[in-house]
Amino acid sequence: MSTVPTLPVHCYRNAEVTIKPVEGIEKSKRLAAWTAVDNHVLPEHKIIGIGSGSTVPYVVERILAQGRAVNKNRVFIPTGFQSKQLIVEAHLTLGDVSQYPVLDVTIDGADEVDRSLNAIKGGGACQLQEKVLAEAATTWVMVADYRKNSEILGANWKQGIPIEVVPFAYAGVLNHLHHIGSPNAALRMAKMKAGPVVSDNANFIIDAPFPESQMKEPAKLLTQLKLITGIVEVGLFCNMAKAAYFGNEDGTVTVKWEGGRVDQVSAKSEA
Numbered sequence: 324m325s326t327v328p329t330l331p332v333h334c335y336r337n338a339e340v341t342i343k344p345v346e347g348i349e350k351s352k353r354l355a356a357w358t359a360v361d362n363h364v365l366p367e368h369k370i371i372g373i374g375s376g377s378t379v380p381y382v383v384e385r386i387l388a389q390g391r392a393v394n395k396n397r398v399f400i401p402t403g404f405q406s407k408q409l410i411v412e413a414h415l416t417l418g419d420v421s422q423y424p425v426l427d428v429t430i431d432g433a434d435e436v437d438r439s440l441n442a443i444k445g446g447g448a449c450q451l452q453e454k455v456l457a458e459a460a461t462t463w464v465m466v467a468d469y470r471k472n473s474e475i476l477g478a479n480w481k482q483g484i485p486i487e488v489v490p491f492a493y494a495g496v497l498n499h500l501h502h503i504g505s506p507n508a509a510l511r512m513a514k515m516k517a518g519p520v521v522s523d524n525a526n527f528i529i530d531a532p533f534p535e536s537q538m539k540e541p542a543k544l545l546t547q548l549k550l551i552t553g554i555v556e557v558g559l560f561c562n563m564a565k566a567a568y569f570g571n572e573d574g575t576v577t578v579k580w581e582g583g584r585v586d587q588v589s590a591k592s593e594a
């Protein structure tokens with residue numbers, strides 16, 4: 324059995340980042356992120372994709388811990404505004420996927436991952452750029468806490484599939500979704516702004532819950548959704564991941580691999 328990394332006993336300072344102890348669900352996110360970085364972000368990797376969400380800051384934290392010497396020769400590609408900020412604030416070199424269309428590795432979060440490594444993504448409305456970087460990456464890996472580890476998509480993530488749509492077409496797309504199995508599909512509304520959430524690409528987001536019968540075959544549903552005019556991208560990521568890492572409450576990490584293998588790795592000591 325392999326082991327997950329332990330936190331340093333002292334605070335580690337690199338660039339502007341200080342590693343602080345965290346508790347509860349944050350601990351699980353950190354365990355997953357650190358283990359994935361240790362396994363997949365190797366010294367020879369020079370072009371690295373940084374995903375979005377609340378787990379990804381721990382990815383950047385662990386990459387920084389690899390040291391200035393290795394990071395000064397790397398370029399980091401973001402999946403949206405949030406990860407761009409993370410890269411800039413960490414004083415890492417920022418790049419663009421149009422400059423670097425092939426990435427060595429991308430590590431990203433997930434809203435839910437099934438037994439075959441299909442995933443729902445887009446809880447933060449970033450799925451379009453995330454999918455571009457996932458496809459561009461030689462290795463694409465997801466990191467999440469145990470709540471995201473599922474057998475069938477939709478079992479835990481009840482909000483529905485995040486779907487990015489061209490604003491002009493949203494009403495027609497909604498109508499279409501209502502007729503193909505998602506009667507409760509709805510435009511995602513902003514919390515601190517009147518009106519809808521607007522993505523980093525100036526589009527709207529629809530959240531479309533589908534019944535289990537359709538969620539059981541995510542690749543089929545994805546194909547169906549991609550054919551609807553006005554849909555820019557769908558937050559279903561099928562057959563793309565090399566592995567998914569889930570930090571558990573007991574300090575272990577579950578690793579689901581492409582092909583079906585599942586590993587349970589234990590911590591050396593308290594994280």
Ligand SMILES: O=C[C@H](O)[C@H](O)[C@H](O)COP(=O)(O)O
Pocket residue numbers: 374375376377378379431432433434443444445446447448449450453467
């Ligand atoms: O649009 C957001 C992304 O797909 C995130 O990676 C996803 O929502 C997971 O985020 P978190 O790590 O906060 O659970």
